[in-house]
Amino acid sequence: MKKYKQLDIESLVSIENEVDRLTRLVGNLLFLSQAETGEIPINLNKFSLDELICEVFNHVKTLAANRIEIKLNSVDLVEILGDRDRIKQVLLNLLGNAIQYTPEGGKINIDLIDDGDFGKIIIEDNGPGISKKDLNKIFDRFYRGEKSRTRSASSGFGLGLSISQYIINLHNGKIDVESEVGKGTKFMVYFPKDPNLEIEKSE
Numbered sequence: 734m735k736k737y738k739q740l741d742i743e744s745l746v747s748i749e750n751e752v753d754r755l756t757r758l759v760g761n762l763l764f765l766s767q768a769e770t771g772e773i774p775i776n777l778n779k780f781s782l783d784e785l786i787c788e789v790f791n792h793v794k795t796l797a798a799n800r801i802e803i804k805l806n807s808v809d810l811v812e813i814l815g816d817r818d819r820i821k822q823v824l825l826n827l828l829g830n831a832i833q834y835t836p837e838g839g840k841i842n843i844d845l846i847d848d849g850d851f852g853k854i855i856i857e858d859n860g861p862g863i864s865k866k867d868l869n870k871i872f873d874r875f876y877r878g879e880k881s882r883t884r885s886a887s888s889g890f891g892l893g894l895s896i897s898q899y900i901i902n903l904h905n906g907k908i909d910v911e912s913e914v915g916k917g918t919k920f921m922v923y924f925p926k927d928p929n930l931e932i933e934k935s936e
């Protein structure tokens with residue numbers, strides 16, 4: 734009887750996790766659909782990007798527990814005009830990916846640099862890296878590289894980077910990525926202090 738009860742609990746947990754995943758999928762698809770029609774509201778306010786970085790760092794450090802070392806390195810004081818909640822979503826997406834694909838005992842480094850007219854955020858891990866073939870496609874919807882095709886309870890649907898890129902573009906910023914298989918991945922996100930400022934995009 735205890736065995737059946739345990740199986741029932743495990744089944745309920747599995748169903749609950751899948752419902753959560755599907756709810757996130759619907760929410761993400763709705764976001765992207767609204768984005769295509771220009772219906773995404775963006776609330777611009779001045780806020781401290783460094784305070785947001787510290788807030789997100791404390792959150793993801795708890796999420797990673799003792800499995801991965803997450804280090805907050807240089808944090809410059811940077812104030813920008815932007816949508817704090819949307820930018821927080823970008824940071825959680827990028828760090829969530831880094832945690833998911835960095836093996837136990839790995840490291841994730843976070844930096845915030847005041848680089849003149851914009852704040853530069855660097856998130857670097859020493860995970861499996863991304864192949865050159867995949868690197869050009871990681872911002873495509875539903876795209877998942879070969880190493881990430883196996884689904885797990887924590888895996889997503891390949892929408893997080895598409896959403897992040899869109900939010901960054903809304904702020905007239907940019908996102909670059911460098912990666913090498915077996916050595917890790919580095920994301921660099923640039924947010925203008927004033928969203929009316931043009932940032933030169935990478936080719």
